[in-house]
Amino acid sequence: MNQAAATRADEKMILAGDIGGTNTRFGLFRHECDRPESVATEIYGSSSLSSLEEGIERFLQEHPARISAACFGVAGPVIKGVCHVTNLPWVVSEARIRERFAFEQATLVNDLLAIAHAIEILTADDLMVLQAAEGDPDGNVAILAPGTGLGVGFLFNIQGAMHPVASQGGHVDFAPTTDLEISLLQTLRKKFARVSLERVASGAGMLEIYRTLRATRQDQGSCGDAIDVSDTSSPQEITRRAVEYGDPLCVETVRLFLRIIGSAAGNLILMSMATKGLYLAGGVLPHVAPLIREGLLLEALLDKGRFRDLLLRVPVYVILNQQTGLLGAARLAVKSLNLRR
Incomplete structure (x- = not known):
């Protein structure tokens, strides 16, 4: 048994999970400090798993440990401990996980709630600054996370204490602001009964944008070497070809x-x-950092007429650390232990 495995056998660990439509991440953490210390992590393709329980079992087989508490951030609404995962055919139950693995403490939360719990412990190395501004210490915090889907979360400032809140804000209506975006909406309305923001502002949305632009170019006879968008890895291929080539x-x-x-x-x-x-969280944006630095994203953010000056005073960050969801879930697990003491 190696030293790390021996350490895990001798002490109780926190088990954290971050479950998305594309990737499912698990991690073991120590919990002596405010920022949980990562001991072991794994990433599995979500489509390779039949359930969250299968993923937990696989991870614990690879990394045996005594678990003091577990917390899992899941991409979907969590209602009374149950989540129908938005972009996976899974139904996840907090009680079922607790019973199957005999965890004393197990918590299921929305994935953006987990990310929100990590915001206060992120460091400069975890972030890319898009707009350096002082911000209002009495204000709230918002999180927008384009990945396989689109997550939205908040930290509301109540008498100086920050309170994380989950939402399903990624499923509000898509509101185009330019002629090109209106054309995109008109195209997608032929395909979907309703065009939510997630339909365009996610990995899947990037495919829809590509398809629409490609069809326009084909009509104009200028499509060039187009990507096969039937490939499920196409969002990654689009970003790679944009940035590298x-x-x-x-x-x-x-x-x-x-x-x-x-x-x-x-x-x-x-x-x-x-x-x-x-x-700005999620798995998409870190891959297109060079194009983000061109300023299009920030300019669209600021383009709010009379409220531009207000927005100029808001600090804006891209979260680069892809373990942020795990960190937040681990921190929540620690808090659940502290509440029981």
Whole structure:
């Protein structure tokens, strides 16, 4: 038995999970400090698992440990300890997990609630600064997370204490602001009964943008070397070709995607008075950092007429640390232990 495994056998650990439509992450953490210390992590393709229970069992077989508490952030609404995962055919039950694995403490939360619990312990190394601003210490915080789907969360400032709140804000209506976005909406209305923001501001949404732009270029006879969008890895291929090769159609796709994200982020700040800060999370944006730095996303965020000056005073960050959801879930698990003492 190696030293790390021996350490896990001798002490109780926190088990954290971050379950998304594409990836399912698990981690073991020590919980002596405010920022839980990562001991072991794994990433599994969500489609390779039949259930969250299968993922937990697989992870604990690879990393045996005594678990003091567990917490899992899941991409979907959690109601009375149960979640029908939005972009997976899973029904996850907090009680069922607790019973199957004999965990003394197990908590199921929305994935954005988990991320919100990690915001206060992120460091400069975890973030890319899009807009350096002082912010309002008495304001709220908003989180927008484009990944397989689109997550939205908040930290509301109540008498100086920050209170994380989950939401299903990614499923509000898509509100186009340019002629190109109106054309995109008109195209998608032929395909979907309702076009939510998630339909365009997510990995799947990036595919829809690409398809729409490609069809336009084909009509104009200027499509070029188009990607096969039946491939489920196509969002990653689009971002790779945009960043590494400057593929014109992929670059145009990502730029439109970033404008839509920016506009939605500005709306989110205004709706929640998130004057303390906006955090952009999720798995998509770190891969397109060079295009983000062009400024299209930030300019779309600021393009709110009379409220531009207010938005200029809000710090804006991209979260680069892809373990943020795990950190937040681990922190929640620690808090659940402390409440029992």
